[in-house]
Amino acid sequence: xxxxxxxxxxxxxxxxxxxxxxxxxxxxxxxxxxxxxxxxxxxxxxxxxxxxxxxxxxxxxxxxxxxxxxxxxxxxxxxxxxxxxxxxxxxxxxxxxxxxx
Numbered sequence: 453x454x455x456x457x458x459x460x461x462x463x464x465x466x467x468x469x470x471x472x473x474x475x476x477x478x479x480x481x482x483x484x485x486x487x488x489x490x491x492x493x494x495x496x497x498x499x500x501x502x503x504x505x506x507x508x509x510x511x512x513x514x515x516x517x518x519x520x521x522x523x524x525x526x527x528x529x530x531x532x533x534x535x536x537x538x539x540x541x542x543x544x545x546x547x548x549x550x551x552x553x
Contacts, residue, residue, distance in 0.1 A: 453509065453510065453513075453539075454488050454508065454510075454538070454539045454541060455507070455508060455513065455536055455538055456506070456537050456538075457504065457505065457506040457520060457535070457536050458503070458505055458533075458534075458535040458537075459503050459505070459525070459526075459531045459535075460493070460502065460503040460531060460533040461501070461502050461530055461531060462529070462531065463532070465502075465530050468525075468529075469530055472524050472525055472528050476523065476525050479523055480506075483508055486509040486510070487506070488507040488539075489507045490506040490508070492504055503533075504525070516536055517536060
C-alpha cells in the first residue's frame with residue numbers, strides 16, 4: 453500500500469531543513485525503489501521550501517509510521533504538522549516529474 457506523508461515545517465525551519473537535507477536524502481535513498489513520488493512543498497515563489505510530500509510503498513501503516521519516526525527531518529524536530537494517509541493511485545502521471553536521467 454502506498455502511504456502519503458504530508459509534512460509541514462515549523463516556522464523558521466528553513467535553516468534546519470537545509471542543514472539536515474543530505475541526511476534526509478540518504479534516508480530516502482534507502483527506500484528509493486518504493487517511492488512513487490517525493491519532493492518539497494514550496495511557497496508560491498516556487499523556491500522556498502516549507503514542507504514535504506512523500507508517497508512510498510509500505511507493507512503496513514505501522515511500517516510507514518516507523519519509517520517516518522526515523523526520518524532525519526522528523527528526528528530533528530523540523531515538522532509542525534505530520535499527516536500520513538493510505539493512497540490508491542488511479543491516475544497515470546504525466547506532469548510534474550523531472551526528466552528521466
